[in-house]
Every structure is written in structure tokens, then in C-alpha cells.
Amino acid sequence: MAGHSKYKNIMYRKGAQDKKRSGMFSKLSREITVAAKMGLPDPDMNPRLRMAINAAKAQSMPKDNIQRAVDKASKGDTENYEEIRYEGFGPGGVSLIIEALTDNRNRTATNVRTGMAKNGGNMGASGSVSHAFDRMGLISYPASAGDAEKVFEAALEAGAEDVQSSEDGHEIWTSNETLHEVVTALTPVLGEPEGAKLAWRPQTMVEVGEDDAATLFKLIDTLDDDDDVQTVWGNYEVSDAILEKLG
Template sequence: MAGHSQFKNIMHRKGRQDAARSKIFSKLAREITVAAKHGLPEPDMNPRLRLAIQNAKAQSMPKDNIERAIKKAAGNDGENYEEVRYEGYGPGGVAVIVEALTDNRNRTASNVRSAFTKAGGSLGETGSVGFMFTRIGEIIYPAAAGDSEKVMLAAIEAGADDVQSDADGHIILCAFEAIGDVAKALEASLGEAESIKAVWKPDSLTPLDEEKAQSVLRLIDTLDDDDDVQNVYANYDISDAIMAKLSA
């Protein structure tokens, strides 16, 4: 999990070594290319591209990879990525939102549907579970940014809505519409963030026993392994005891 226990139920992404790193770089590059295509190829003039590059740097993505992804947006390589969101229910009635960037909607839809079906869940229509989540801005800083009091004061000054701090770092939440302004203000006081993005925060959580927890995590891993899938959000609640047992 991400290490921030308060929000371990929002998003789950594996942290395997070489293969996972290559896959993460590929997904980051795709987001950079799409951002550059949908706006100017200059980060200073394109907020989405600026955030995409910043997130890539936070993952130690090489500069050459970033520049290549930007240049790819101006080329006629035949790839035209489309943003698609899928919604459905996983094991135990857990609501799941899947965000994808794809150049083949049929392929991606088939893969996502298959993952839900094999897990004993079901893929629904767009909006079938979205009402159970709120779109917000999430800005993550490492623990080195300062203690909880320093970060809290900086977040309040920047106009953020909430801060969750633990030994691994700080998660700062704000209104979706304010993410750019809040991030800019925080950078002035805390430095560059580790991650800046819009996320789907569940309004309520669904508690799971060990069996259902294992099935849900397996579903999320399967979805996350798909090259077209960028982010997976779910409203599950797994106790620390069960999570420790499954991670052993």
C-alpha cells in the first residue's frame, strides 16, 4: 500500500521492482503525451503537463523519457489516446473506479470487464458507483518536508481542506478546482511535492473479511497490471490485522 494508513483504501498500486518500474514509467509517459497533445507542449503554459512532469520526476523517471514523451505528442505516430472511466462492483460489494488512457477502447473495455468477471464482480455503466466518491485534489509530501504542525500550517495558508500525516509523509487534500493554486502555494513554503493529482475519494468505506479482502486486492492488482489502466480507486476497508496477514 502507499504507506499512508488513513488513505490506504483510496488507491492501491503495487511497488514491485524492475517490471513494475518500467510499467509505471510507461503510464507516466502516456499521461505526459496526452497532456501535451491536449494543450501546449510547454509546462509553464500547460498545467496538466506541468503536473504530469512533476509526478514523473517524483518517480525518478529519466529526463530523456520525459522529453521523448512530450515530443511524441507532436508526432504523427498514429496513437491517439482516449480518456475512459469504468465503474463497477468488486467482491464484497466494493465500489471500484478505473481510469484508463487507451488507443483501443474495445480492447481496454474487454480487459477491464474480464478482470471484474474473473474476480466475481461486475462492470457497470458510467456513473453506477461514481456517486459514492468525491473528486478532490491530493498533494503528497515526504516526511522530510517537515513535521505535522509545519505542514498543517502551510496547508491552511494554501487553502487546503485537510491534512493526514504519519511517519511516511503527508497527504494534503483540497477542492478539485483549487488543486493548481493550492499546489503552487505549497511549493512556495514546502518545496516540490512528491505527487500532485486529482483522485476519487470514497464517501464511505465497505469493510471486508480476509477472504473478500484477498479477492479485492487481487482484482486491483489485475487492473493495475493492464497497460491502459492509469489509476484504480476502491472504497474497501481492510483492517490492519488482515492487511498484515495478507502482506506476510
């Protein structure tokens, strides 16, 4: 295990994304509805739903919105969403994995392809990128959950595989098979996590310069603004100095 936040750039500028309330609630609602529809509508009996609700609460999504999303699945009053993964390449040789929930595969594919083409990216075939990532569980805690040593020890005891801590918070990595078990073990010690999901962890990182970083962020912003796109993962590393300069 490690104690340094080497992978803080895996998900693009989380702090900036967290402020995008307009489209965020609709994406959170969609994930809650899909999770509830795929399993039981009770979060105590449905780990994916529990994680989706926890993620929504972490973003201050109103309780009424959360319940409404659950009720849509229970009443069958919802579109038939399917999970789709796209793979491609961004500026600077960065590899990107784009996860979507959509009720219209053609619409989503067109939007993703167009967004990539207009912002320095290229679509790749299935498997062209994902082979360079590991599919793992990612659990996120705020810095207030405890210092690095406390979180490290709790994660080790819970069966996690790696921890990265920084002033922004803690990222705990698990195998994808043990994600829910580790969350269950951590909750009595650290409290409910801000987020817990299956994630794509790069095997190697690509250092991105200022010019490529600006174009890359524009590309990811474009993808993220699409209602169907849930998460954009990448293997880019951008220095704090460049991040601060780009704002």
C-alpha cells in the same frame, strides 16, 4: 481539516505499486504525452503536464524518457488516446472507479470486463459508483516534507480542504478547481510534491476482511497490470494487520 490518514487505502498499496517499474514508466509516459498534446508542451504553461512530469520524477523516471514523451506530442508522433472511466463493484461490496487512457476503447473495455469477472468483481453502469465519491484534487508529499503540524499549517494557508498525515507521508485534499493553485502555493514551502492529480475520494469507507481483501487485491493487481489502466480507486479500508499478513 483532519490530521489522520483515514484514506490511506484509497489507492491500493501505493508502496507495492511504486515498485512495479515494468509497466509504470509506460503509463507515466502516456500521461505526459496526453497532457502535452492537450495543452502547450511547456510545463510552466501547462499545469497538467507539470503534474505529470512531477509524478514521473517522483518515480525516478529518467529525464530522457520524460523528454521523449513530451516530444512525441510536439511532433504529432502519437496515438489518439481518450480518457475513459469504468465503474463497478469488487469483493466485499467495495466500489471501484477505474480510469484509463486508451487508443482502442473496445480492447480496454474487454480487458477490464474480463479482469473484473475473473476476480470477483462486477461491472456497473456509468454513475452507479461515482455518485458515492467526491471528485477532488489530491496532492502527495513524503514524510520528509515536514511534520504533520507544518504540513497542516501550510495546507491551510494554501487553501486546501483536508490533510491526512501518517508515517508514510502526507495527503492534501483540495477542491478540483483549486488543485493547481494550491500546488503553486505549497511548492515554495514544502517543495515539489510527489504527485498531484484529480482523484476520487469516497464519501464512506467499507471495512474489508482478510478473505475479501486477498481477492480484492488480486482484482486490482489484474486491472493495474493492464497498460491502458492508469488508476484504480476504491472505498475499501483494510486493517494494518491484514495488510501485513497478506504482504
